[in-house]
Every structure is written in C-alpha cells, then in structure tokens.
Amino acid sequence: METVVSGIRPTGNLHLGNYFGAVKSFLQMQNEYNCYFFIADWHSLTTRPKPENIIKSTQTILAEYLACGIDPEKATIYIQSDVKEVLELYLYLNMNAYLGEMERCTTFKEKARKQPDNVNAGLLTYPTLMAADILIHRGVKVPVGKDQEQNMEMTRKFARRFNTVYETEIFPEPASFSLAAKALKVPGLDGSGKMGKSEGNCIYLMDDTETIRKKVMKAVTDSGPIAPNSEKPEVIKNLFTFLDLVSTKDTYAYFNEKWNDCSIRYGDLKKQIALDIAAFNAPIRERIKEYSSNTDLLDKIAKSGADKARESATKTLKEVREIIGFRF
C-alpha cells in the first residue's frame, strides 16, 4: 500500500483553507493508503511561540483532526516532536542542502521579510525538515494546498540528491496530492490572495454562525457587473470559490445566473455563503468541543500514533545509517 504523509503547524485553530486545502484529502486518503498525519510542532518554532500556546494549539489541532473525521484506527496521527528520528534525517538532508538554493526559496524570502529581526537557521532549513517529515516514512503522496508547492519541489530535490550521492533508491520522489484537478488555494474574503493565519483573514472551523456572518458580510466586493456574461473580477471569483466549496451545485448555478444577467445582489450572495459555511461548521464544531474536553483520549491517541510513527521512522533510519556508512 502506498504511503501518504502530511502535517499542519499548530498555530491556532484549523481554518477553511486548512480544511479544503489538506484535511478533506486526508479524509479520503485514510481509506485507501497507509497514512501518517502529524502536527508539525517543530515547524512552528520558527516564529518563537510561547510554550503554553504550543501545548494548547497542539491539543486543539489534534481534537480538530478527529472532529473532522480523521480516524486513528485507519491513519496514524502523531505529534512531530514525539518522533525524534525525524531530526536525524533532517541533519543528513541538511548536509546535502546548499545555502544558495535555500536562500532562493520564496517562502524563506517572504518570512525573512516578515520577521527581519529573527531570520534564523530554522527558517532557512524549513524545507529540509519538511522533506525529513515525508521521507522518514518514504511517503509518495502528500495532500497539501497550493502554498506548499515549492516545499514539495525541494523535498523531491533532496530525495533525488540523497539517492544520487549515495547511489541508492531508498527515497521515492513524493508528489503533492489534491482532490481537485490542481492544488487548491482557498482565498481570503478581504481581497488578499489567500486565507491564512498571518493574513488575519481566516474563517475557523470553530467559528459560530454569528462570527461567520460578520466575517462574510465584510467581504470585499466591487460595484457589480456592468455587462451580461462578463468575466468575474478576483474578489467576486473568491466569493464564488466559497459557494463552490460549501454550497450546493444548484445554489452555485443560481448565483452564477444572477451574475451573468447582471441582477446579482452581493448582500444575498454573502448571506447564502455565510449560511452554508455555518451549516458546514456546525457538526464539526460540536465534535471539536467533545474531543477537546477529553484530554485522556487525546493523549492516548497521540501516544499510540507516536509509537506507530516511530516504528516506521526507525526502519527508514536504520537503512539510511547503513547507506551513509554508520555500520556499527
């Protein structure tokens, strides 16, 4: 059975970008693949979060994974920092990663711009840690959103390079996976390109009906279509992306028709989107509350996931050590 690996940083609650970009694929893949879904707590350290926030967010994401339907009987769910083997592979991959190529990564350049006082080596080597996460289980498919494309390219590069340097075929070159024809980018409703925590424009799975309504009603729009069947500007496309994600096909067709004949009222469109997101969130939110209050269960799941992940990681690492020349 092919292996699937993916992770999410614990930096707060899961938002709709996380859900539709990654988690929704996890849900399908857990039925067909050997899946490892983890919480990337080491990765979150690049921005120096407070210890209590890491603990809280890690628990939150775990509860939210379960509330979304990730099943610990089917998939291995674990916390990255419970599997120390990843760090050893990270070190080996770093020995074959070049400063120039790391500095050229757009995600590194963006982060360096955002936090000029803390351009740390962890930021620079973020892609090798991500590659180690995936390659430690020899993952071949990685369900992620569009924003992770460059990290995935780097992962393939490091896998290839290790294989070439050591004349081995130990690592497959993993591919990004998306349920849609191409990787998904869930937009923000504030006119910015993407929904994201640092963009401050997220609708969270935990948001209640009133919070969602307020966020959606504030969405940026334009002055309306000026000619029938015209192309939608970016901000309107964004609203339709949400319709596509959470509403029925009929609802989408109804508003599309209204756009095309220039009778659309953005207030109605937003109300509909808010209602449909709220309906989508409601059962997940209830389950998040249940799981969050059951910390014994969360601990048990994290522990058993860590055991399983460690077993797979140890196997890979044993081979890697032999290949590198640590044969004692």
Ligand code: TYM
């Ligand atoms: P992170 O924590 O930023 O995001 C988690 C997942 O959510 C997806 N995502 C989105 N997808 C579509 N539209 C959006 N607006 C949106 N916002 C977030 C991300 O693409 C991602 O799939 N580097 C990773 C975490 C990571 C990882 C890994 C992932 C560490 N190691 C190994 C896969 C495999 C990250 O920062 O994701």
